Amino acid sequence: MKEIIITFFIILFDVLYPYVSKKLKIYLFKHRKKHAVRLFYSRVNKIGMPLLLLINFNVLDYWLVKIGIKTGEFAFYTNLFLSAWLFYEVFKYFVYTAISIKLAKKANVRRELFLLVINLTKVFLVLVITVLILSHLGVNLAAIVTSLGIGGVIMGLAAKDTLGNFFDSIRLVSEDAFHQGDWIETKDFEGFVTEIGLTATQIRTFDNSLITIPNSVLANQWIKNWSRRIIGRRIKFWIKIKYTTDTEELNRVIKEIRKMLEKHPQIVTDSKIASKLRKKMMKNTLFSIEDKYGVRKTLLVYLDRFNDYSMDILVYAFSITVDWEGWLRVKQDVLFKVLEIIKNSKLELAYPTSVIFHDERENLWKN
Numbered sequence: 001m002k003e004i005i006i007t008f009f010i011i012l013f014d015v016l017y018p019y020v021s022k023k024l025k026i027y028l029f030k031h032r033k034k035h036a037v038r039l040f041y042s043r044v045n046k047i048g049m050p051l052l053l054l055i056n057f058n059v060l061d062y063w064l065v066k067i068g069i070k071t072g073e074f075a076f077y078t079n080l081f082l083s084a085w086l087f088y089e090v091f092k093y094f095v096y097t098a099i100s101i102k103l104a105k106k107a108n109v110r111r112e113l114f115l116l117v118i119n120l121t122k123v124f125l126v127l128v129i130t131v132l133i134l135s136h137l138g139v140n141l142a143a144i145v146t147s148l149g150i151g152g153v154i155m156g157l158a159a160k161d162t163l164g165n166f167f168d169s170i171r172l173v174s175e176d177a178f179h180q181g182d183w184i185e186t187k188d189f190e191g192f193v194t195e196i197g198l199t200a201t202q203i204r205t206f207d208n209s210l211i212t213i214p215n216s217v218l219a220n221q222w223i224k225n226w227s228r229r230i231i232g233r234r235i236k237f238w239i240k241i242k243y244t245t246d247t248e249e250l251n252r253v254i255k256e257i258r259k260m261l262e263k264h265p266q267i268v269t270d271s272k273i274a275s276k277l278r279k280k281m282m283k284n285t286l287f288s289i290e291d292k293y294g295v296r297k298t299l300l301v302y303l304d305r306f307n308d309y310s311m312d313i314l315v316y317a318f319s320i321t322v323d324w325e326g327w328l329r330v331k332q333d334v335l336f337k338v339l340e341i342i343k344n345s346k347l348e349l350a351y352p353t354s355v356i357f358h359d360e361r362e363n364l365w366k367n
Contacts, residue, residue: 046089084125165200168219172196172218179193180195184226189205191206200215232297233318233321234318235327235334240307240310241313244311267330269299298317301313
């Protein structure tokens with residue numbers, strides 16, 4: 001009688017599951033301030049589906065056995081698959097919850113490390129399922145392990161590149177060369193890291209194409225990471241001035257440009273970034289803060305060289321923002337201000353010129 005009542009409630013729950021899951025999602029949505037609850041809202045069906053299938057199958061299996069229908073092999077494989085599926089979805093929920101909590105705290109989250117753990121979990125589940133199936137079939141696992149001495153060498157040689165890429169992926173993550181979402185550049189490509197997999201890394205280039213690169217290639221060449229800077233994107237250009245002997249005016253213009261840069265709200269100086277670095281300086285005193293976190297505050301304005309047709313003033317500074325569009329706005333504003341300073345001075349901008357001399361002497365070539 002107890003079995004009939006349990007079966008009835010399970011069937012009733014199956015019928016009401018769409019309604020119950022909808023109401024549960026509404027409840028979770030109202031209480032979404034908590035990170036774990038908000039994430040569970042998006043994964044109700046992903047976790048609920050394998051759980052519901054596992055319960056329903058075992059109830060069905062119970063009644064089939066009760067009426068004399070044997071489902072031994074089929075029941076074993078189905079339960080194994082559904083249990084692995086449920087474990088994987090629950091594990092992903094806890095991993096994603098950990099990521100969301102760290103993001104909310106504005107911590108430095110290594111997303112690729114979590115993805116690596118998830119991918120390793122997939123491999124682990126496949127190995128466990130394979131071992132359980134072989135054990136269930138009566139295969140002597142000890143003999144298989146013993147034979148792996150020769151077979152392992154053969155498989156190792158056959159899968160040499162795959163294993164190399166796998167270990168290089170661990171090396172890339174451990175060396176902290178780049179994170180998911182970083183803008184990187186190598187000798188062959190440039191773009192944003194979309195995913196660091198077990199054997200390959202995917203890069204989204206600026207022309208919106210997706211490149212998949214073996215991790216062994218990335219691990220054995222130089223990588224320029226443009227995202228590893230928090231303050232300071234370089235602005236560098238030369239102002240070409242016509243030759244003049246008015247050194248006082250030239251010196252005055254150079255000082256005025258430097259003064260303009262020092263007062264510019266978006267150009268890096270010590271006073272403008274001191275508050276931003278104070279917390280990091282309190283936490284870390286064993287290394288250079290500027291080199292560790294990517295801070296540049298060099299500001300130079302000097303007469304740099306005598307060119308063929310101009311005297312060149314070097315302007316070298318860093319914008320506070322590292323964002324490309326924000327950097328362009330700052331650079332444009334600096335250029336306009338420099339043009340205004342030159343306009344209000346006695347100096348003139350230089351440009352390449354050519355002078356052609358025409359010899360008007362008659363019979364020049366006859367003699």
